[in-house]
Amino acid sequence: MDEQHLLRKLQSPESQHLAFEELVRLYQEMLYYHIRRMVIRHDDADDVLQNTFLKAWKYLDKFRGDASLKTWLYRIATNESLTFLKKRKKELHEDVSDLQDDLRHSLKEEGTYFSGEEIQQKLQDAILQLPERQRLVFHMRYYDELKYDEIAEILEVKVGGLKASYHHAVKKIEKQLTLHAG
Amino acid sequence: MQAELLHTPILAALQGQNPFEVPDGYFETFPESIQEQLGPMSLPEQKVQQSSAPYGYFNRLPDLIMDRIEAEELAAKAPNLMKLQQTTPFKAPAGYFDELPARVSTQLPSATATAKLRPLFRNPGRLSVAIAAAFALLLICFQWWMGPSQQDDTQQAAQELARSLEEVSEDELLAFLGLEEGELVQLAGEYDLNVASEALIPELNEVDAAPYLPEYDEVDWGEIY
Numbered sequence: 055m056d057e058q059h060l061l062r063k064l065q066s067p068e069s070q071h072l073a074f075e076e077l078v079r080l081y082q083e084m085l086y087y088h089i090r091r092m093v094i095r096h097d098d099a100d101d102v103l104q105n106t107f108l109k110a111w112k113y114l115d116k117f118r119g120d121a122s123l124k125t126w127l128y129r130i131a132t133n134e135s136l137t138f139l140k141k142r143k144k145e146l147h148e149d150v151s152d153l154q155d156d157l158r159h160s161l162k163e164e165g166t167y168f169s170g171e172e173i174q175q176k177l178q179d180a181i182l183q184l185p186e187r188q189r190l191v192f193h194m195r196y197y198d199e200l201k202y203d204e205i206a207e208i209l210e211v212k213v214g215g216l217k218a219s220y221h222h223a224v225k226k227i228e229k230q231l232t233l234h235a236g
Numbered sequence: 237m238q239a240e241l242l243h244t245p246i247l248a249a250l251q252g253q254n255p256f257e258v259p260d261g262y263f264e265t266f267p268e269s270i271q272e273q274l275g276p277m278s279l280p281e282q283k284v285q286q287s288s289a290p291y292g293y294f295n296r297l298p299d300l301i302m303d304r305i306e307a308e309e310l311a312a313k314a315p316n317l318m319k320l321q322q323t324t325p326f327k328a329p330a331g332y333f334d335e336l337p338a339r340v341s342t343q344l345p346s347a348t349a350t351a352k353l354r355p356l357f358r359n360p361g362r363l364s365v366a367i368a369a370a371f372a373l374l375l376i377c378f379q380w381w382m383g384p385s386q387q388d389d390t391q392q393a394a395q396e397l398a399r400s401l402e403e404v405s406e407d408e409l410l411a412f413l414g415l416e417e418g419e420l421v422q423l424a425g426e427y428d429l430n431v432a433s434e435a436l437i438p439e440l441n442e443v444d445a446a447p448y449l450p451e452y453d454e455v456d457w458g459e460i461y
Contacts, residue, residue, distance in 0.1 A: 074340075074341065086332075096328065100332075168326055173320060177325075224314045225314065227314065228316055
């Protein structure tokens with residue numbers, strides 16, 4: 055089903071529930087991993103993902119079609135992830151390092167559905183030390199292989215700044231990996 | 237033309253007739269005879285692309301090239317990172333993606349607008365006051381209709397009635413009027429009585445209110461780090 059067809063079905067009260075299920079089916083994996091890389095724990099990712107889709111349903115009539123559904127959903131998922139992390143940070147008494155430590159710790163928890171390879175652990179550890187924006191940009195470029203202009207549309211920032219963010223992120227991660235290798 | 241030939245009657249009489257003739261069939265065979273004289277056609281051949289690129293290839297090419305350039309730069313800058321597989325190490329529990337669409341679907345509010353009505357009267361005393369005020373209003377209208385001579389008496393009667401009705405319980409009033417609570421509110425609505433207006437305003441649920449909320453189209457960076 056192409057996006058226009060799906061949108062038409064979403065706009066019709068008779069078909070919108072089924073069409074929305076189709077939308078969830080289409081985008082769930084992509085959004086899950088985007089959220090999961092941000093919040094780390096599966097249970098948290100599940101909550102944020104469900105919130106993302108419920109928000110999408112709630113604001114569906116406000117979707118103007120200026121961006122693609124994918125971009126719009128990515129944006130909601132990003133916002134929901136950031137909101138979740140803000141709340142988490144508050145629970146951890148506003149300390150940034152507490153939040154980073156908490157996320158890094160959760161990588162090592164049992165039942166986190168993480169591949170567990172040591173090098174992957176080190177990579178995630180390095181990614182979690184990045185500032186929020188660099189972390190987001192790195193994920194979208196490195197793992198999701200989104201184009202810079204797509205990322206720019208999702209995050210509403212300029213492409214030039216994104217490229218710089220990505221290159222800084224890569225440099226920092228490499229430095230961490232080199233330290234580990236050395 | 238004929239006017240121009242008024243002074244040359246002989247030419248005018250000839251009426252521009254063509255005195256020349258051609259052999260029979262001349263014009264029918266003329267194109268062929270010209271081709272015979274030209275010999276075989278020797279127009280330059282148009283260049284035809286023998287091979288073609290896949291659809292959309294040239295649109296994607298600049299991106300492909302830029303990606304390659306970037307990948308090479310990164311490989312030089314971050315060899316350890318580039319050696320790693322680009323697959324995400326996170327996994328979802330088995331069957332998670334099979335079940336999620338149904339789980340989300342059960343949480344969706346109805347597609348149609350289902351405005352939740354507020355309880356008609358949150359304050360039980362308010363209904364009595366509303367009915368009393370409605371009666372008072374009716375009496376005032378009656379007084380106005382009867383004319384000025386009756387005004388003082390009617391106004392006093394209305395005030396007394398309103399006072400006494402305040403002491404009557406809501407249930408007693410409804411029983412006296414033979415109305416259900418909903419019917420009374422409906423009547424008040426039909427006659428545009430201000431007293432019941434608050435009860436007649438439905439409480440918007442979240443879906444109805446959504447169009448009035450700011451559009452969900454911005455990334456809220458906030459302050460995390």
